[in-house]
Amino acid sequence: MAVAAPSPANTELGRLERVWLPRPGLLGWLTTVDHKRIGLLYLGATAVFFGAGGVEAMIMRSQLATPNEHLVGPSTYDELFTTHGVTMIFLFVIPMSLGAFGNYLVPLLIGARDMAFPRLNALSFWLFLGSGCLIYTGLFMGTGPNAGWFDYVPLALRQYDPGPGVDFYAIGLIFNGISTTAAAINFIVTILKLRAPGMSLNRMPLFCFANLAASVALVFALPALTIDLVFLELQRKLGFHFFDPAHGGRPLLWQNLFWIFGHPEVYVIVLPAFGIATSIIPTFSRRRMLAFPLVALAELLVVFIGFGVWAHHMFTTGLPTATLVFFAAASMMVVIPSTIQIFAWTLTVLGGTPVFRAPLLFIGGFVVFFVIGGLSGIMFTAIPFDQAATDTYFVVAHLHFVIFGAAVFPLLGGLYYWFPKVTGRMYHEGWAVATFWIVAVGTTATFFPMHIVGLLGMTRRVYTYGSGLGWGIYNLIETIGGFVLATGLVAIAANLIWSYRRGSPAGPDPFYGGTLEWTVPSPPPHYNFAVIPRVSSPYPNWDRGDREVDARRLERDEISLPGGHETPTSSAADAFPAEVAEMPAESVWPILLALCATVIFALLLTSHFAAAGFAALVAALVLVGWHGDEPVTP
């Protein structure tokens, strides 16, 4: 039930509007601390990186279309597959699902007026943009990262890879990690402390559980990657010996640290997508999510177990059998939270009155592809099979069903689902349904044959292959599928751009969604909620009584906290009202600090250590400025 009211100048609502009004023009966007604007900035930037990663994929698929192609040479191909992996994981899926969807939606879903740390939020975005640009500078200079996204040593050491490609990778990802860590901490605090009164943990949307779980995973996983990258750069730039067996170092140290980060990372990639699925399914099934507490626990549990399975990426490195068996058993345990969720999703649809509009179709596709990727994933817990199939196209098939099928499909469904909320206009339904089928067919044709060609012995990361091995036909189908898929994605973008201009007005709640974002106008006002809503169930928009109370308060102009740039905070578990937090106004410091950081990392990359130290000094001055206009807490 939506609440909207006129806003005459001298009412409480008018005061609220004035306090939250953003600066106009470009400057308003550059200095914004509004979670909705930052979410849109993330959406734009990650869409561009997705396009770049997609172009890289299409070049690779063209190169592999037939045996012995010569579209690109081996070194270019190596840069392409490395940058494709880095882009899709670090610059697209995670920043789009957490940065764009999470930023825009979490405060709206929990009844808050912004994220807990709005300026840190802005800093996260600008740091992310800086790190992405830094990584791509390498590619455009013809010295892109070329040792794989997994960047195994000794191949990534200077001895075997003397160019700056690996430095772009390592320094770029250390830089990126700062942005992601800041964002993750912001999400954890926001979700735990800024929920509307009454939204105790058992009433919190599953989308927020998913984002909370992913953020916790990031905070604990990223240090392993950062340490690994610091070791690598110390060895590459200053001659340390962390990975050098001749001096007591170990190449496998890299792999252990990398996968201690890398496997939880997989759950960071899929969890926010699960959150989107658990938002779309109840709305279009017209019923609440089945087994709600079990699903919430599963989302948290998968992160916990996910930290104990990393060595299943290393089953062929010669680990002792006891180690293999332990990690295989843990990898089997991590399956259970996913099976709980799969059956909760499908049975919620089954037990409701489903309306198969485009967002739910994408979630249906997501379930099918996630099941395929999950079932092939289970096969890798059978150690002897893993030892045969690892590093073949069978793994490429598996990981793309998980990442493209299970993470990107919900993102696409979510784009359609929340498009009316963000723009105030409806997308074109018929076109959206058509794009679903194009993308679904493209995905199947691109990734399914990879299972077969992998079992026929095609190994990963080869820039070409001979014609006598029976791989040609499958690769050709994959390439055709890839172009179908790309066409579908472009058609989705076209639908959204057209609908942004021409779509019919959506109104506040076109789908009768259950969560709080549907209680406010579309697009939401800058302050999100004039009246901080009362919450007494996980689907507050379906609680007519509560919403009528809010509507009456709005009519009587009883606005929550009208006088300042403020949002209420609450206790972490039960969401009892705690205090009022004053939120910072727009600020130029986050973008300035991010600019300094970009300069620092660019100088580190080029080994200008003294100049980097000087830039760090400038950054410290910016920090002093930042803290100079800290909001005063009453």
Place this chain on the structure above:
Amino acid sequence: LRPANDYPQVSTTKRAAEPPPAGARRGVFSRSRGWATGRMVSRDGLRVFLLSALVATVLSGCGGNQDALSPHSNAQGQIVELWWVMAAGAAIGFVVIVSLLYAGWSRRERRVDAGSGDKHLTRVVVVLGIAVPVVVLSALFVWADIFVIGSTAAPARGSVQLTISVIAHQWWWEVRYPGTRAVTANEIHVPTNTRVDVVGTSADVIHSFWVPELNRKIDLIPGLTNSVLIDAQQAGRYRGQCSEFCGVQHAHMAVAVVAQPPARFRAWLANMARPAVAPATTMERQGLATFLSDSCASCHTLRGTAADGDVGPDLTHLATRTTLAALTIPNTPAYLHGWIADPQRVKPGAKMPAVPLSSRQLGELVAYLDHLR
């Protein structure tokens, strides 16, 4: 018809041995470059095309497959059995879930009260989402990770009749037979129905040794050794490929396991252990002289001569191998000629440099190398 690998323009004539024109870098068989630019296709080029097409056909026939689902050993047989059982189980799981989705689709017009039947459906979630997977996964765990793992694990000390040492290099395989002087490269001969322990390590970056029709793969890591059992049931040629990304020519780092009846294997091994055959003709003698005086000898070994380089493969019995450059091209005089003349055209990034030789020297060198049986 296309060759197994896109060989560069290689010909037996002297003209083709000269440095190629810039536009010819991609060779005559690649997509239309040479044809479309109006460059005349010489009769030599056509002959080479037909020849290499023939060789490619032959190679794809006897070059060995790397189909992991056609096992030729007990260990791989067990892996394949595991695969088919898991594939069947996965198919059942897939059908169950898709049926549930379809049931949801077919009920899209139905009217129900939101929230009805929660208790019953939650019980279904618990049974299908927890109980069934726990039972199925436990069974898989016991079968695969406790029983099958025994037959693909590294062979126990003393349980094998032969040990072969494989040292991976960027981008070729050094093969040694401990206890003998035999050293070869890229083509590993083994006796059939014999338990052979392949012990692998790496001289540079991490590689992975995998012959899909015979067993699992092992990573070859500098400073560590891993071993895998090879026990081919039938004589034949089994293709494998490096499976861990190892640099620009990762794609052209293939390996062949040649399984022979034990008597033939012993004869082969005895020959491998011998020093290089002495040159017989003047041309071959000139070829050896070129090998020793030029940079060849600084990287390659010819046992029985002064050449003792250890950077590239041992060439003592080069002519007994069927392929060059880690299975990239067939080992015929024409291809050998083209390879020595410009290795970077065949395998861009390979560590072997083009050595400036006159076409006469090149011809003598090829004649000599082709005689090293």
